Structure formats: structure tokens, C-alpha cells
Amino acid sequence: MPNTEPLTDSESLEAGRLAAVAYHHIPLVKFEPHEHQGMGNSYTFVAKYGDDTEAIIQLRDRPIDIAIVHLARTLLGDIVPNLVSLKATKTSYAYGQPKIPGDRWDPMTYLTVEDDTAVSVQFANILARCRLHLGSGTVVDDYVIPCMNSIINAVSAENEPFNYMPKDLVNAYLKRLTALRDRANHLRLLDLMLCHTDPNPFNVSHIFPSPLPLAQPLTPFILYQVIIDESFSPPKIVGLIDWEEAKFLPFGMNSSEIRMIAVLNIGGYDQVSEAAKSVAVAFWNTLVAGITDDHKSIVLDSMEIGYVIRYLDGFDGLEVSRAKREVEVYIERMNWFEETFRPLCLVSSLDGTKADPQ
Incomplete structure (x- = not known):
């Protein structure tokens, strides 16, 4: 009978070892917790x-939609490890997959800028290959716009923590969010993509979902999931793991993570540099290489909306100083997105203007 309570170390080791024995017919010689x-x-x-x-053996209390992982593997090949279901003993579910050898990518730290740029280009190419030739209108109507409305509706001078912030800051924040929400309808012109995100995945049956869960945050593309082989020059992405909680979203919605890739954050403050811009531009040019010129500005909107839904869905319980800093960081980062990528987009044929970064 699966246990609904957290397991002790010895219980999890025992259950994991049983699953590992079932995964491969060759005897185990070593078994230990993952770092x-x-x-x-x-x-x-x-x-x-x-x-x-x-x-890799994983014990879970929630199931993995293996069809999601198999779709990612179909799109990307062997960089997505083949996931199989195993008999679970002390948890509800157990899974196994090959361990991909290599190092976890830690961008803008120990590799050269040239190498990080090359890996970023590979990363963008991988994301672009997750584009599906399916419409995203239902997702925009039932998920994206309601999420944006939920976030905007929470911003009020009468609501904590906004009532303790400078009114000019709150107004600037609300103006940016509202302008972005008003452009969200254009995202229906983008194809759907399989977005590598965390939790609350859309199932494969939800390609045309009705209804979708609302106001559920994206999480960042955790770079621990990108495995590189440094024996290649430049380093080569050889693994992209943990696809089980991916979502179907408009193209580009998980691509705002290029900001976290290219710009180091030290002590809570982003360290913007020219090197960061060169990495970001190379990423962008690869990401949108297959996008028509009149849709590139919409991809940028999708990136920015993805950032909002991921990072700004919920200020409840935050100290005022922390919430104020989150708002300031949002404006700083949106300015960076606009200054870095909007000049690379042609004027949108939808409205004939470029978005006002202010």
C-alpha cells in the first residue's frame, strides 16, 4: 500500500532500490540519493x-504523464531520456530513465562568453524545435488572458502591499501589465509549443483544452536540467531532463529565461553587461529564425507575458520591501527585454507601432 506520509531515509532507499532492480536486469553495484x-x-x-x-530512479506521490515525455523525445531525440514506469512499493508511483553523462550548465560563470553564447544558441534551437503546428487560441483565451487579468486585478492602491508603495511606482507597474495584457490576444497568432516548465502540466489531451486551470504559475527553466558535454568545443547540450511537467503554451512563453541565463544576479541585483547582450541576441536570432518577420514582436510579447505569469502571480505574504523590489526588478527587466530585443523585431503589422517600453 503506497504511503501518503513522507518516507524516512531508510524507507525511501529500500523502495528506490526495489524500483532500480526492476529497471534493469543487470545487478546493482551502487545505489545512492541524487545530489x-x-x-x-x-x-x-x-x-x-x-x-x-x-x-535515475524517482519515487513520486504524483503521476508523470509519460506521453508528455515521449512527445518531447519525439521532437528532440536522445537528449530527452526515455522514461518508463516501474512498480512502486512505498510511494504511489516510481519511474526510471537512463542517466545522461555530462555537467550541468552554469551559464556566465566559468565558461568563456563564446562558449556560453554557443550553448545558448543550441538551447534556443532546442526550444524552437518544440514548436507544434497547432493553434494556440484556446490556451490564450482560457489560460493566458485570465492569468494576466488575475495579476492585474490584484494591483490596487488599496491592497497590500501596493498601498505602501510609491503611487508612481504602482502606476508604472500597472501601466506595463495592462499594456502587455492588451497585446496578449495577439499570441493566438503563434503556434503552440511544448514548454519545458514546472508544475501543474497540461496533459497531451489538453492540446485543445477546455477548461484550462487558471492562474497557475510557470516556473523558471531550471538550468540544472540542461546537461552539457564539455569535451566538445564548444560545449554541446547532450541532455534536457525533467520534461514530465511541461505545458502547451504559445511559442516563446518559456523563453524569458534567457534573462536568467545571460545576466548574473549577485546579492539580489542583476549584473547587466555587454557580454550578456551578445549572448541574448544570439539566443533570440536562433529562437525566431523560423518565425515570420511580422510575428517576431508577438514572440517578444509572449516572452514577457511568460515572465509575468511565472514571477508576478502572487504578492500575498511578501514583506513590503520585498514586494517593492519585485516590482522594480520587473520594470528593469522589461526595459531590458525591450531594449535588447524590440529593435530586432520589425514594426508589427497588427498595430503599425512598436510597443512603448515605458
């Missing part, structure tokens, strides 16, 4: 077998 362990009832282990193969 990036899950939370709650999610437990991740590394299994090594007598034939030197290694596997």
Missing part, C-alpha cells in the same frame, strides 16, 4: 549496474 533530491514525497536516486550503465 538534487526532490521534496515532499518525491525521491530521486542514482543507480549504477554491473555493466557500468547508470539510471
Whole structure:
């Protein structure tokens, strides 16, 4: 009977080992917790077998939609490890997949700018290959616009924490959000894509979902999930893991993470540099290479909306100083998106103007 309570270390090891034995017919020679362990009832282990193969074994309290992972693998090939379901003992679900050898990408730290640029280009190409030739109108109507409305409706001079912030800052914040929401309808002109995000995935059956869950935040594209092989020059992306919680969203909505890739944040403050801009521009040019010129500005809007839904859905419980800083950072980052990418977009044929970054 699966356990609904968190397991002890010995219980999780025992259950994980049983799953690992079922995963591969060769005897185990080593079994230990993964360095990036899950939370709650999610437990991740590394299994090594007598034939030197290694596997990732995961115990979970929620199921993985394996069809999502298989779709990602169909789109991208072997960089997405093949996930299989295993018999679970002490948790509700157990899964196994090959361990991809390599190093986790830590951009703008120890690699050269040239190497980080090359990896960013590969990353953008991978995201672009997740584009599906399906319309995104239903997702825009049932998810994107309601999410934006929910975030905007929470912004009021009478509501905490906004009633403690300078009115000029709140007004500038609200103006930016409203302008972006008003352009969100254009995202229906973009194709749907399989977005690598965390939690609350849309199932494959939700390609034309009705209804979609509303106001559920995206999470950042965690760079621990990008595996590179540094024996190549430049380094090569050889793995992109944890696809089980992906979503179907308009093209580009998870691409705002280029900001986190290109711009280091030290002590809570972004360190913008010319090197960051060169990495970001290379990423952008690859991402939109297959997009018509009149839709590139819409992709940028999609990136910015993805950022809003990910980072700004919920100020409840934040201290005023922290919430104020979140608003300031949002404006700073949106200015950076506009200054970096909008000049690379042609004037939109939808309204004949470029968006006002202010």
C-alpha cells in the first residue's frame, strides 16, 4: 500500500532500490540519493549496474504523464531520456530513465562568453524545435488572458502591499501589465509549443483544452536540467531532463529565461553587461529564425507575458520591501527585454507601432 506520509531515509532507499532492480536486469553495484533530491514525497536516486550503465530512479506521490515525455523525445531525440514506469512499493508511483553523462550548465560563470553564447544558441534551437503546428487560441483565451487579468486585478492602491508603495511606482507597474495584457490576444497568432516548465502540466489531451486551470504559475527553466558535454568545443547540450511537467503554451512563453541565463544576479541585483547582450541576441536570432518577420514582436510579447505569469502571480505574504523590489526588478527587466530585443523585431503589422517600453 503506497504511503501518503513522507518516507524516512531508510524507507525511501529500500523502495528506490526495489524500483532500480526492476529497471534493469543487470545487478546493482551502487545505489545512492541524487545530489538534487526532490521534496515532499518525491525521491530521486542514482543507480549504477554491473555493466557500468547508470539510471535515475524517482519515487513520486504524483503521476508523470509519460506521453508528455515521449512527445518531447519525439521532437528532440536522445537528449530527452526515455522514461518508463516501474512498480512502486512505498510511494504511489516510481519511474526510471537512463542517466545522461555530462555537467550541468552554469551559464556566465566559468565558461568563456563564446562558449556560453554557443550553448545558448543550441538551447534556443532546442526550444524552437518544440514548436507544434497547432493553434494556440484556446490556451490564450482560457489560460493566458485570465492569468494576466488575475495579476492585474490584484494591483490596487488599496491592497497590500501596493498601498505602501510609491503611487508612481504602482502606476508604472500597472501601466506595463495592462499594456502587455492588451497585446496578449495577439499570441493566438503563434503556434503552440511544448514548454519545458514546472508544475501543474497540461496533459497531451489538453492540446485543445477546455477548461484550462487558471492562474497557475510557470516556473523558471531550471538550468540544472540542461546537461552539457564539455569535451566538445564548444560545449554541446547532450541532455534536457525533467520534461514530465511541461505545458502547451504559445511559442516563446518559456523563453524569458534567457534573462536568467545571460545576466548574473549577485546579492539580489542583476549584473547587466555587454557580454550578456551578445549572448541574448544570439539566443533570440536562433529562437525566431523560423518565425515570420511580422510575428517576431508577438514572440517578444509572449516572452514577457511568460515572465509575468511565472514571477508576478502572487504578492500575498511578501514583506513590503520585498514586494517593492519585485516590482522594480520587473520594470528593469522589461526595459531590458525591450531594449535588447524590440529593435530586432520589425514594426508589427497588427498595430503599425512598436510597443512603448515605458
